[in-house]
Every structure is written in C-alpha cells, then in structure tokens.
Amino acid sequence: LANINLFWCRTRVLTTQVVKLDLTLMYILELFFLAKSKMRKKKEKTEEKRDHIDSS
Incomplete structure (x- = not known):
C-alpha cells in the first residue's frame, strides 16, 4: 500500500509539473x-x- 501511495504522489507531482x-x-x-x-x-x-510620401 505504501508503494502505491508513493507512486501516486510521484505521478501527481509529475502531472502538476507538466501542467505548469x-x-x-x-x-x-x-x-x-x-x-x-x-x-x-x-x-x-x-x-x-x-x-x-510617394504619392505627394
């Protein structure tokens, strides 16, 4: 479960960086x-x- 949370946090950070x-x-x-x-x-x-100028 901890690994999933870490992965999720990383992807979220990445997506926010990409959006920025x-x-x-x-x-x-x-x-x-x-x-x-x-x-x-x-x-x-x-x-x-x-x-x-040309015309005048």
Whole structure:
C-alpha cells in the first residue's frame, strides 16, 4: 500500500509539473504572437507613411 501511495504522489507531482510547464509554454507563445502582431502593425503603419510620401 505504501508503494502505491508513493507512486501516486510521484505521478501527481509529475502531472502538476507538466501542467505548469504547459501553461508556461502557452504563456510564452501568447507573448510571442502578441509581439509578432504588434511588429506587423508597426510595419503596416510605416508602409502607409511611405505610400503617402510617394504619392505627394
């Protein structure tokens, strides 16, 4: 019975660690995509400005 309890504790610790890792990865990905979209918006804005300069 003690062995089963130990095994159960270990698996529980492992699963919580995996979940934490998963959440961290998701958070990092979220930040990455946010940064990417911000960069894209900045690029679009600068291109718009360039177009205005070219047309005038």
